[in-house]
Amino acid sequence: MEPSNLTRRLKDLEDNIKKDFALLKDYEDALRDEDDPRRKGKYNRAIEQLRESANRYQQEYDQLHQQITGEPTVQMQSVAIQLQQMNSRLYRLSAGQKAIYENINHLRQGLLAYYDAGEKNIIFAITERLNESQITTISALLDAIESNKVSDAEMQNILPSIQEGLSILQQRGVTFPGSQGEIVEVINAPQMDFKHRLKVAVPIIPFILDYEGELELGTGINLKEALKQFMARPRLIGG
Known part of the structure; x- marks a missing residue:
């Protein structure tokens, strides 16, 4: 691949990651303050879409990385760091949501025990x-x-x-x-x-x-x- 094409694809990838990372933080903040189950479901679906996007970004990054000979460029390293940050945030959010779900499910089972x-x-x-x-x-x-x-x-x-x-x-x-x-x-x-x-x-x-x-x-x-x-x-x- 021509260096200019590689640089452009990396720039596009970097921009997309930045935009999605900002969205992820917004959804996370909104989800933290939301009580309505329907709106919570909407935010969770949006976060799941960002998770799918992050997987695609990782695949694209891996493909571009294979086409580089020698040491990774500064741009490649920057994209790798941003991907790692986004994946880490998604993982923490997933773990937190799992804990919340387990607690709510426990409370729900307690409610159903009255019947x-x-x-x-x-x-x-x-x-x-x-x-x-x-x-x-x-x-x-x-x-x-x-x-x-x-x-x-x-x-x-x-x-x-x-x-x-x-x-x-x-x-x-x-x-x-x-x-x-x-x-x-x-x-x-x-x-x-x-x-x-x-x-x-x-x-x-x-x-x-x-x-x-x-x-x-x-x-x-x-x-x-x-x-x-x-x-x-x-x-x-x-x-």
Whole structure:
């Protein structure tokens, strides 16, 4: 290969690596501050595309390196360093995301432990969409319900709000993950134990809160405020 062609290809490769490295840092910063699972998924997919690009850059660099006789040029060494930095950052990010995923998965399994096998099948897909904070909050509420730390009067206040919010979402064509028909059937089944119905309904709260400003629930119960009050009570955390 002509030296000028080699220099130009290396320059293009170097520019592409710099641009992707800057993007990677931006995505990493955004991902660190993001709680929404959907946007997190978007950033993770973008990072995966950068990982694929880094693999292509490495292959191109290796091909160019084979065409050089003698010692690597300063330009070749510079590109090699940038590739190493990008690969190292991708590796650290991957390791960090794996640790986060394992922690969230552990929390999710703890949440699902409140349900029997049939109920787990109904709400599993919903729990997959909850972030760490939501899982922690819902688990605390489930523990309070299971431990009879939420009174019958309180339960009978919050379930109608969930039912109404869900009904409005259905009317507007909004769906949430999971077996929606089965969930609605359980929540609205008057012959079933009230506590049982509320336990199945609780994981839906975050999805209803996403539309809180638009719903204007006729029950007069503010779900977000009710949830805050539940979590603020020492007896939900202690005993």
